Ligand SMILES: Nc1nc2c(ncn2[C@@H]2O[C@H](COP(=O)(O)OP(=O)(O)O)[C@@H](O)[C@H]2O)c(=O)[nH]1
């Protein structure tokens with residue numbers, strides 16, 4: 292009887308679980324963001340920023356929301372370990388790409404990597420959120436500036452591809468870029484993080500409905 296009741300209780304309180312990958316260049320603030328998410332949503336706080344070293348491999352974290360569990364995978368962003376990202380694409384339900392809005396020197400490199408992510412066919416139908424991190428810093432580009440910088444970068448890329456008569460970016464990708472959601476956060480201070488989680492929560496629910504209908 293106990294087992295039956297326990298089983299029933301587990302059934303009615305069961306939460307659906309979704310996987311979210313957090314990717315971006317090394318130093319963008321992915322691990323700091325994940326630890327901030329844990330601190331905001333869990334009883335046991337995540338690591339404080341001064342305890343975070345470079346990520347080799349992956350960090351994970353789970354948070355519980357109403358009827359939903361979000362499982363995060365923060366994947367290392369150094370050049371040599373980016374090639375493990377595609378292994379996660381098939382099984383994840385949403386993608387968060389973190390850009391360091393303070394590091395103007397590496398924006399181009401960040402867009403190049405972002406572009407490779409966008410070109411992965413498994414990602415095409417998934418919710419994708421671009422986060423402009425480090426908004427607490429006065430040197431940071433705003434959300435608007437980040438979006439413009441990416442659009443300029445992409446335009447230049449298409450133009451040079453045309454000159455070289457290479458692929459000029461397919462329609463699906465251009466549409467995706469036009470409707471791309473960009474949000475500003477500070478992983479260190481936590482600003483914007485709850486809005487980003489709300490966005491993810493809504494989008495994974497909606498895309499699940501799309502797939503099951
Ligand atoms: N000012 C500022 N610095 C940040 C923020 N998030 C991360 N950092 C710093 O950026 C560096 C890289 O952070 P880390 O989380 O290790 O980046 P990862 O390589 O993407 O995991 C560290 O020195 C962090 O303290 C932020 O929101 N604001």
Ligand SMILES: [Mg+2]
Pocket residue numbers: 321322323344345346365367
């Ligand atoms: Mg890291």
